[in-house]
Amino acid sequence: MSKRESSLSNLALTLFIIAAVAAIMLALINLITTGPIQKAQQQKEKDALREVLPSFSDLKTFYIPNIDGEDSLKVFEASYNGQIVGYAVSTYTMQGFNGKIELMVGFDTTLTIINTQVLSHAETPGLGEKITQSDFKDQFRGKNPEKFKLSVKKDNGDVDAITASTISSRAFCDAVDRAYRSLKAWKGGE
Numbered sequence: 001m002s003k004r005e006s007s008l009s010n011l012a013l014t015l016f017i018i019a020a021v022a023a024i025m026l027a028l029i030n031l032i033t034t035g036p037i038q039k040a041q042q043q044k045e046k047d048a049l050r051e052v053l054p055s056f057s058d059l060k061t062f063y064i065p066n067i068d069g070e071d072s073l074k075v076f077e078a079s080y081n082g083q084i085v086g087y088a089v090s091t092y093t094m095q096g097f098n099g100k101i102e103l104m105v106g107f108d109t110t111l112t113i114i115n116t117q118v119l120s121h122a123e124t125p126g127l128g129e130k131i132t133q134s135d136f137k138d139q140f141r142g143k144n145p146e147k148f149k150l151s152v153k154k155d156n157g158d159v160d161a162i163t164a165s166t167i168s169s170r171a172f173c174d175a176v177d178r179a180y181r182s183l184k185a186w187k188g189g190e
Contacts, residue, residue: 043103045090048117052106053078053086061120064089064186066178073107073151073182089179090119095171098122101131103172111187112144113122116176128168137167139174 037064049059056078063072074090086109092102101121106114118132130136139160140148150173151157154166 022166048104052115067181091179126148145180
């Protein structure tokens with residue numbers, strides 16, 4: 001068997017074959033994982049709805065304008081035996097220490113916060129990730145943003161920031177405030 005001569009065309013062909021095989025493998029892995037990832041995200045959304053809303057028998061989904069003028073926010077209107085019992089707003093902020101934070105915020109019919117649930121974040125483990133813990137999130141429960149200023153105390157608000165994670169705390173407040181102001185404007189309150 002003769003040894004193949006090393007030339008630019010042989011090197012280019014070899015590189016092309018390796019790149020093509022890698023691309024095909026990545027496409028197959030993406031195809032295989034897309035379905036399970038979507039199911040996991042849908043389950044996370046369902047779990048968050050149970051956390052932030054009172055008991056409901058019917059759920060309507062629609063989109064409302066984002067008060068900040070960017071895109072729209074997904075809203076779930078919960079009702080029980082025909083009576084509206086609350087709203088859940090899928091909101092976000094881009095102000096997290098490591099980028100986007102997504103939340104689900106539940107409101108009753110008076111726009112008092114029922115509960116909050118973090119859907120996704122990339123905050124620092126051990127610091128900013130504490131936005132997911134009840135010690136931080138519980139201070140929003142039962143608060144009406146008309147009387148409870150949705151900003152950290154350092155910024156003259158009512159929220160106790162997480163020690164060494166003021167940026168994450170501010171971002172969380174920003175996302176909750178966006179949900180509240182957008183829902184209030186949609187309901188005709190602004």
